[in-house]
Amino acid sequence: MKYILAACFIFLINLSAFATDTKIIVRAKAKDAKFIGSSLGGAEVIIRNKMTNAILAQGKTEGSTGSTDLIMKTPYTRGMRITDDKTAKFLATIDINEPVFITIEVYSTIADENARVSASTDMWLIPGKDVLGEGVVLEIPGFLVDIQSPDSTKNMSLKSIKAEPLKLKAKVVMMCGCPINEGGMWNSEQIEVKAIVKLKNEIMSEVPLDFVTTNIFEGDLKLEKTGDYEVIIYAYDSVTGNTGVDMAHYIITK
Template sequence: MKSIILLSLLFFNFNLSATATKIIVRAKAKDAKFVGSSLGGAYIIIRNKTDNSILAKGKTNGSTGNTDLIMRTPRERGKLISDAQTAQFLATIDIEEPTFIRIEVISPYNHKQAQSIVSTELWLIPGKDILGDGIILEIPGFIIDILKPRTHQYIALKDVQNKVFELKANVVMMCGCTINSGGIWDSENMEVTAILKKDGKHLKNVEMSITETNLFEGSIKLTSAGQYEIIIYAYNAKSGNTGVDKVNYVIYE
């Protein structure tokens, strides 16, 4: 009788023992490559959907991936688009039974004005690893950094009145991939425009053109003092990608 009880307890404990289960999560920019170390990574949070507890968290590490494999090779079912160097977050999670999880990706982690939170939910089964490409979450948009004028810059009217006032912005894909004229990410397919506002009212729109890799420029003429705001957006009609950055600056007499 004691032997039967002992065997029953061992069997019961065996069934309840946690099993280490691996899962790979990747963040991929829409119409581009993976978010890797060169951009500061994407931040991953894996939660137990039942109680919202965090099972794993960390950043993706590695390269943006193989350009030919991701962007030029026709996609076939079952064929990987990642390789050994491609950025990933690998989590090992101890679970006792099938667990419904929520995966959140915050990307790009180091560019708050362009940051998106993308999520998905799925069942994680004990001992049934999800490797290879893993779970890929798509990050839409562009990262835009206005370089000129600077945020809250004070500029004397006498220095700019009726002169060419330059606007500059750096625009990249959400993986950091470069934008060029005629390149894989072709600036000819992208509309980059500055919206100029003064004292809260719209003044004009200014089309911006690429002058070197990732750099878009335009110009305006300022005729009066006031509180100015520049909103620069990028838009690609083919991919649906959009991005925005804003700065405020002051022209004083």
């Protein structure tokens, strides 16, 4: 028995001796925009063993959104890097002794659960073969949409609304936090922002929201009945296919 235990002990020592720290960089890039970093609280990264589902590493991307000129304006050629040492990333060091098939999951953004979008990919990680430089880049599509007014926690009277329509105000931002402006790099003119107004699950109207200032869209909401209204505001870019949604409820009394 003691020989069996000794053999097992030697086997475990040999196994750990072959284990190697292997580094991998993971980045989250907003579709048609820049990288998701510290300014939005980072993107959450989880690296799992695909076979066992065990978590091998977990953290969040930290750093800047990157260079606008390099990412958005410079023609891309094969092998060209669009990141530098300051560009947001999550660096994991994983101790493995044989090739491991991993799943990389990215969740963004941490700061806004309602707008959180996920992306994932699978790959083999080889002991001692670091994945650095650009690393693994996962694309996060969409917009961050936030209804800023009216205040959904307050009941409003139909009489006051008929006298002065409600001003719907929504903030629409790229997933990396990059600004949307008229004629800008992220052009408000190609983004449709509209409110779908529902009462008792029936669509009552659709209200377009116009660009007002950086990231802000507004429109007038006219109501003719009392009740519990659901307002769904969406943003849609027909060029890139980016979409985003936020919802609010408004109780209108007599």
